[in-house]
Amino acid sequence: MSAPLHERIRREIEAAILSGELQPGARLPVEHELMERYGCARMTVSKALQSLAAAGLVERRKRAGSFVARPRVHSMVLDIPDLEQEVTGRGQVYRFELARRIVRAPDPARADEVALAGRGDLLAIEGVHFADGVPLASEQRLVSLAAVPELAAQDFGRVSPGAWLLKHVPWTEAETRIAAVGADRLVAGHLGVADGTACLFVERRTWRGDEGITLVRQHFVGAAYDLVARFGAAR
Amino acid sequence: MSAPLHERIRREIEAAILSGELQPGARLPVEHELMERYGCARMTVSKALQSLAAAGLVERRKRAGSFVARPRVHSMVLDIPDLEQEVTGRGQVYRFELARRIVRAPDPARADEVALAGRGDLLAIEGVHFADGVPLASEQRLVSLAAVPELAAQDFGRVSPGAWLLKHVPWTEAETRIAAVGADRLVAGHLGVADGTACLFVERRTWRGDEGITLVRQHFVGAAYDLVARFGAAR
DNA sequence: CCTGCAATTATGTCTATACATTAATGGCAA
DNA sequence: TTGCCATTAATGTATAGACATAATTGCAGG
Missing domain, CATH: 1.10.10.10 (Winged helix-like DNA-binding domain superfamily/Winged helix DNA-binding domain)
Structure with a gap:
């Protein structure tokens, strides 16, 4: 009032x-x-x-x-890394290889999936990012089709879903979890490293307003990647 | 003008x-x-x-x-984790064990050390953070004595230098590098894990204005810790 | 001694107005 | 057409004053 x-x-x-x-x-x-x-x-x-x-x-x-304002790919606050841009920015050749892509209902046992899906289905994507032909990261992603219906028509043969989302669906809120894990069989296979190799694990959820957009889990080859964030007093 | x-x-x-x-x-x-x-x-x-x-x-x-404003321990932008507070916040018992503490001149071969030291010396601290008696993280820290002269008198038998700095020397700018590494001999010894175990490696520099304050490198037991950051549109 | 009211003071919000600055636009001339 | 320039529409900065709101402080009365 x-x-x-x-x-x-x-x-x-x-x-x-x-x-x-x-x-x-x-x-x-x-x-x-x-x-x-x-x-x-x-x-x-x-x-x-x-x-x-x-x-x-x-x-x-x-x-x-x-x-x-047009959404800035690089947020002032945190680089949500667009791998494609970063790799090509270093003068390397980027490639995304799609391994799996299905549309499914959220698993009712997983509260986070249900919350993300809203009233719609989820698009589940799995793939690997390459830099100069060498595997850089393996990615598992869920996207809410209720929030991003255009995505169903999108073909991810070559473009990474992350880059597409950054361009087309600006986020307003993000939560990132970062940990170190030893590579399991699946990830090690994707990345071409020995089981148990130290990997940087990044899990990120993004929202627009209070509608969930995507949940992504990425495993980076520990030795090949690190994440830099710079912060200053807000202006 | x-x-x-x-x-x-x-x-x-x-x-x-x-x-x-x-x-x-x-x-x-x-x-x-x-x-x-x-x-x-x-x-x-x-x-x-x-x-x-x-x-x-x-x-x-x-x-x-x-x-x-009194410096907020939790920045709006990023939790620069105060391990002590986080551990006690989870109801566990926190302990910091000092392993080494020397005052030395910056290594002239390392530009970052020289830049950090300014016109003074560096305080180099090594130690281990424990949660309920279990090693959580090993820490190597350099602090500029030119920026924080009070620190020379400080005894770090029990309090962690990070917590002390957060309270006494508010930062205005920070840069964080995060990677996953396999534990080397020294770190594995500190943390009580096998060589090569996946560890989260965090390197952070902080400044106040354009004067460097501290450079810290921490290794976390991968399985026991993860780092969460949440971002929203600035208000 | 404590309680509650009232005066005081500092910031918060808003109006109405003036002039400055910038850049899109349209018209005029080469 | 092309290039330039004056016009003009938009935001940027600033003033002066009015009233609102909140909280500290001190005083009066129990």
Whole structure:
């Protein structure tokens, strides 16, 4: 009820962006229009827009207007590594090899799968990332088809599902678990290393708003990869 | 020259905080005082302070004033894990066992050590973290005595240097490298596992402003620990 | 001594207005 | 057509003032 007006304006626009109602690149109403809509002064809508700009959700350009920001592949906060980009960025040849791809219902015994699937099915993908022909990581991924219906039509012969998702479905929230494990038979086979070799295990869930998008588990050859994250005070 | 005034005010206060001139908890000048100092309107200093508050550097309370924020042990952005707190938080008994502690000059052959040391010496610490008597992680740490002179007097028989640093020397920037490695002889000995066991290797550098504070390398027993990071859109 | 009310003070929100800055746009001239 | 320039529409910065809100502080009364 009594939330400050600029907060309310901010939240309404934010909701429209997160829900996808306002697509990336879309122009949002100019300040004068918002002034009229909310019956307030320009400073007030300006404050809401500035705050959205500070959070990186919108981009403002003089004379042109305010626009929904295009999702940055590299988040300010953490590099969610796009392996394809990283490998090619190092001048190596990238390849993704699809091993399995099925659509199935969530396993009712696994609460995380049920939560991710929502009211739809899951797309389960397995494959291996190669750099210069050498296996770099093995990947098992679940994607909610309720959240990303376009994905069903997508062919992952060569493009990695991670890269596709980053481009097409911006996330707003992510949780990453990192551990070291010895490679089991399956992973060792994918990566071409001895059983028990130290591997970096990364499990990541991403959400858009509060809708789950994907859950991915990756095993990296320990010696060939490391993960770097840099943090600074928020601006 | 032509930076907006509210930006200039913001930067000057920020600098005073990062340099340590304004200690955590210190009260900063009230808005009217800043108005006079900069000869501007209240909205202008307010904007600068609001921006600092949004970045988490200051905390504002009505009637009371604005204060330099106490460093949050858990950064909004990443849990830089304080092992002691995490272990006791799980109801286990924490212990840190110091293995070595020397003050030495930086190795001139290692650029990172020289950069970290600045014009002073380095304190090198080695030890093992235990949870319920079981080794959890082995740690090798370098601390810049130029940045943290108080540390020379500190006794690390029982408290972990990481916990001490978190409390006493807030960082503003951090870089973390994570990889999986097989345990070498030294680490395996510390952790009481077989040579070659998969370990999570974490290397972290932290800075305050642009002065290096510490460089730490930790090896975790792969099976016993994992690292979780959660990210959301910045507020 | 404690309790509760009231005065005070600092920040929070908002308005209305002015001028600055930037860049998209459209028209004019080469 | 092409290139340039003036126009103009948008945001950026700033002022001055009003009223709202919260919390500290001190005072009065039990």
